Amino acid sequence: MSLTKNQVASVAYTLTVDGQVIDQADKENPMAFIHGVGGMIPGFEKALEGKSVGDSFSISVDPAEAYGERNDDLTQDVSREMFTGVPDDQLIAGAQFQAQTDAGVEVITIAAVDGDDIKIDANHPLAGQTLNFDVEMLDIREATTEELEHGHVHAAGGSHDKPVADDSGSGGCCGGGSCGGEGQ
Ligand SMILES: [Zn+2]
Missing domain, CATH: 3.10.50.40 (Chitinase A; domain 3)
Known part of the structure; x- marks a missing residue:
């Protein structure tokens, strides 16, 4: 078969x-x-x-x-306050979180951390x-x-x-x- x-x-x-x-x-x-x-x-x-x-x-x-090409529009600078309750040692580049979005549950990757400014990336990790x-x-x-x-x-x-x-x-x-x- x-x-x-x-x-x-x-x-x-x-x-x-x-x-x-x-x-x-x-x-x-x-x-x-x-x-x-x-x-x-x-x-x-x-x-x-x-x-x-x-x-x-x-x-x-x-x-x-x-999983498609990467889309730079899916990166975003946010404030550390968005991650209230997340220990600092988990707020590091490369860390991944699941977030509820309009499109369903998506994996958000932290792309960079600069003090209170955090760059997040909603591209699929394999995009x-x-x-x-x-x-x-x-x-x-x-x-x-x-x-x-x-x-x-x-x-x-x-x-x-x-x-x-x-x-x-x-x-x-x-x-x-x-x-x-x-x-x-
Ligand atoms: Zn079933």
Whole structure:
């Protein structure tokens, strides 16, 4: 079977940027995702299309097919007061915070600290980066109707402990999107 849309792929992978390992999943704890529904970055889905179980391959994904180019408009100078309650030793360049914004939860990186002036950067940490993946395709199966409805993978043979209460569109059908603790 080769991977097509609406199938669940399980992969082991290592993501490196400039030779540095950023993320990985091994065979014991593979990453499972529904292919072709936009859950993964476009370049990754494109590269996996048509691959078969047992295939191992390396791919290089340009920023445009990954997290986009950096946008300098997303950097901002703010006052230290914005970080009330954050210990000084965490207010350092490179520190990352999750912030609630109009676009949802975003990762904010502290780009620079100069006294009470703090430069923050709302670009995705991997924006502007070329991503290199070493991938091994471990398993392919058809997604269940329920998985397709929810847009995420359920634990093997599993379902939700309790019925989905409503279709409010919050995406929180199973407490954060990882039913049964499988995968990511
Ligand atoms: Zn679900």
